[in-house]
Structures are given as structure tokens and as C-alpha cells.
Amino acid sequence: MYHEIAEELIKAIQAGKYTTKLPTEQELMSEYQVSRNTIRRAIDVVYQHGLLRRVQGSGYYINELQLEGKMTVNLSIGAGKSLVKHGPLTSKVVTFDKVNAAEIPLAKTMKISGAEDLWRIIRLRYTGDTLYALEEAYYMRDVVPFVSTEALNSSIFDFLKDTYDIVPYSSDDFMSVMTLGPDRADLMELKPGTSLISLAQINYMRNNVIFNFSRSVYAYPGMNFYFHSAHLSSN
Known part of the structure; x- marks a missing residue:
């Protein structure tokens, strides 16, 4: 289940739905109707793909890569x-x-x-x-x-x-x-x-x-x- 949620989060980031920061764990739990552990595993997959930065005490921010290429x-x-x-x-x-x-x-x-x-x-x-x-x-x-x-x-x-x-x-x-x-x-x-x-x-x-x-x-x-x-x- 968490892999499917991770894929949806990845697509949402790439589509520009989240431009600065992911919703909180609680908000994602409510959206997907799953446990905190499932959401954390999904977020970890997205993080391992390099699309997020962890900021302790603040949450997960979108990794805005400063690349010049198209x-x-x-x-x-x-x-x-x-x-x-x-x-x-x-x-x-x-x-x-x-x-x-x-x-x-x-x-x-x-x-x-x-x-x-x-x-x-x-x-x-x-x-x-x-x-x-x-x-x-x-x-x-x-x-x-x-x-x-x-x-x-x-x-x-x-x-x-x-x-x-x-x-x-x-x-x-x-x-x-x-x-x-x-x-x-x-x-x-x-x-x-x-x-x-x-x-x-x-x-x-x-x-x-x-x-x-x-x-x-x-x-x-x-x-x-x-x-x-x-x-x-x-x-």
C-alpha cells in the first residue's frame, strides 16, 4: 500500500501540486485513510528518490534542484x-x-x-x-x-x-x-x-x-x- 501512496506523492510533486512542502503526516493519513506507519514508509520512499528534504521539527520540503538544463x-x-x-x-x-x-x-x-x-x-x-x-x-x-x-x-x-x-x-x-x-x-x-x-x-x-x-x-x-x-x- 505504501508504494502506491509514494507513487501518487511523486506524481503530485512532479505535477506541481506540492511546490514548497508536503502536507503533515496527519493530513496525509486523513487523505489516504491509512496509518501513520504507512504514511511514514511512503514518505521515506519519496525521500530516497531525492524529491524531499527533511527539516527536523518542521517537516518535509520539496527538493528544488537548481539545474539549468531543460x-x-x-x-x-x-x-x-x-x-x-x-x-x-x-x-x-x-x-x-x-x-x-x-x-x-x-x-x-x-x-x-x-x-x-x-x-x-x-x-x-x-x-x-x-x-x-x-x-x-x-x-x-x-x-x-x-x-x-x-x-x-x-x-x-x-x-x-x-x-x-x-x-x-x-x-x-x-x-x-x-x-x-x-x-x-x-x-x-x-x-x-x-x-x-x-x-x-x-x-x-x-x-x-x-x-x-x-x-x-x-x-x-x-x-x-x-x-x-x-x-x-x-x-
């Missing part, structure tokens, strides 16, 4: 989710087919068994008319037996949540600088040899089972990447 990927909350309002991403599907993991170099890099059967989805993602990223995503077919064509053009993760109750519980993220070869450069309408930030990611369900791995190559001008670290005090 687009910020918050790695603490999940790849592709922005800290700034930019509108929904749209998609141009390049490839949607079935493959074996043994055929995919990225699967070997991510230590995925060659025996896995996968859905391969390659999309160009846009914000407005501007290219946001080239996304190469793979889903385990034994976990995700079906993906709708409608989901390809919007949020596949929303489809997985609604259809299979699959929600990313944890992830491994690997950032690197990628030099575009001819194929990727042609898809992105860029020059071969262009260097861009690449984010490879393995997503796990709560039982530690991998359901998805992907690589996103970001092209949006002025991209920022944010990660929240919580440091434990020795006092």
Missing part, C-alpha cells in the same frame, strides 16, 4: 522519469519482434542467459518535435507473454503494471559515453562518431526476477542526470 533524468526514481515538467514522451517504433538473448550483444553485457526468449522493442522517443532518446528495450517473454501495440506508442511500464501487476522494484544502472556507429546514427539522424550519454539498465521485480533490460541513448540538448545519496550520520 531535462533532468532522476536515476534515483527510474530512468526516463523527469524532475521537470516536459509533457508526455511520444514514440516512433523502429522494431518490434521476438529474439533470443543469445543474438543480442547487450544481453551478454547485462549477464542475461542466452536461453531467454525476448521481446525486442526499439523506439525513437520524442518530447514535442525534439528527439529525446533512442531506446532499445528487451522484455523476458516468460514474464511478459504479450505486449500490446498501443503500449509501444506510450508507456510500456504503465501497460505492464495494468496488465500483469509488474512494477520495477529495483534496478542496476550503467552510464557510459557511446560513440554512435552508422546504424544508430542513421536512426537518430546524427553523424556517425557523435558521442552521447548512454544508460543501460536491468529492472527487477520484487522477487528479484529480471523482467526487462534496456539501453537508452540520450540526444536531448542540455540533458542532466541526477542521483540522490543518503548519508548516514555517525553521531
